[in-house]
Amino acid sequence: MKMRGRSKVNTLLSLVLASTLVVSACGNGNNNNTPSASPSPGNGESKPQAEQVTIKYYNWDNEAQAAGTRGMLDEFTAENPNIKVEHVVLVPGNSVEMLQKLDFLISSGEAIDVIQLPSLGSVLERATRGAFEPLNTYYTNENLTPEDEYFVNAKVGEDYYGMQFTKSVNYVMLNKDMLDEAGLAVPKYGWTWDDYREYAKQLTQGEGVDKRYGSYFHTWELYMNAPAQTMMKDPFLYDDGTTILADPTYKYFFELRKGMEETDKTSKPYADILAAKLNYRTEFFNEEAAMILTGNFTIPDPGNTEQYPHDFKTAFAPVPVPPAGSEPKDYEGKYFTSGSQIAMGATSKHKEAAFKLMRFMTTADSDNRMEFSGYKKANNEELLTKLIAGKEDMYDVDSLKYSLFSEDIQFLDGAQVMTTATSELTKVINDGFSKYMLSNEPIDEVQAWMVGEATKIISEKGVIK
Structure with missing residues (x-):
């Protein structure tokens, strides 16, 4: 929502500003966590404080992998202090049993924010059931073309459902x-x-x-x-x-x-x-x-x-x-070659925050990353040097x-x-x-x-x- 222009009448100025602040604050309470437009930095006006949200990141990490994931999530929250991320390991070290538990959570109606899945097929199978959120709108808003970003894209018809997290060899x-x-x-x-x-x-x-x-x-x-x-x-x-x-x-x-x-x-x-x-x-x-x-x-x-x-x-x-x-x-x-994928649950109450986490996890050049990236611009040879250093x-x-x-x-x-x-x-x-x-x-x-x-x-x- 754009802020109204200033009135030349001083008595109306304070009323307009007060109304704008109230409406802007309310605008951040929708389910998609869509931010309201705010004044650009440097124009003399303060930026409204972003809403604090908590989202969950699900996967099947073993003990060693969990340390790397936690490190990346900590990096994300440092860059995005308004987003808290809980790491949920559904079944440590077992992707098959993890998918079974995930399906139970989906069927029970639990709000799923971001989930790592072991394969392209595991994303498509659940996307066709309506379990995952299409990503097209979020890509468009960020001016992103998925084929330019990832080697393998989870796509049903014209809708994209997953971001490639790892590249398998x-x-x-x-x-x-x-x-x-x-x-x-x-x-x-x-x-x-x-x-x-x-x-x-x-x-x-x-x-x-x-x-x-x-x-x-x-x-x-x-x-x-x-x-x-x-x-x-x-x-x-x-x-x-x-x-x-x-x-x-x-x-x-x-x-x-x-x-x-x-x-x-x-x-x-x-x-x-x-x-x-x-x-x-x-x-x-x-x-x-x-x-x-x-x-x-x-x-x-x-x-x-x-x-x-x-x-x-x-x-x-x-x-x-x-x-x-x-x-x-x-x-x-x-x-x-394929690799694991990251998807967004259709039931997530904080979809903008979920998309932001998905992009970070799939594109960040992090010392905590433990597997080759499915992001086309990643330097996997450099990552190998780090992994065995x-x-x-x-x-x-x-x-x-x-x-x-x-x-x-x-x-x-x-x-x-x-x-x-x-x-x-x-x-x-x-x-x-x-x-x-x-x-x-x-x-x-x-x-x-x-x-x-x-x-x-x-x-x-x-x-x-």
């Missing part, structure tokens, strides 16, 4: 001391999953409780079909909107997993991992396993010897590629930089189609993998079942273009 972490002991070189781009299997054989030692496995695969779908999850544009759909569960990589990787567990005995059994609820970081840093497929969110971990005590150096290698004859459909030899002796730095920034490492363009049924399709992948690994059902029957289930789900839910 997958790689394999290897115990460098064990590689040297076995006389194995740190792999480069182009090594295959068959090569990985051979490495695991040479890195496995011992028996029983003292056994050291060459490889560890965790319980997520990333480890059920790594080629599909790391070298295809979308982990659920082809560009034509059909399911990728028919892809030849599924049969190849399911059989590779079973062969490594049952024939080679170089990877800890899936059943044991489920029963013991093992932690993948602990398996690697406790030297229970020599190699693990993971992502750049683990970069700080080798240097964090307080939380993960160990004395070996960690090497890094690009994700293995599928061998000839087992490549995915439309294979380009490039890697998938003072701990370089725990890293094979050359292999880390190669796996992240080498010209050999190229990334796929974004998917042309996506689905909102990520939870349902993930369950199909998990159930199919269990049928094969735990119930020993034939691979061809399992894959046919997976394709049938996925096709029904996609037909019912549709796709996003």
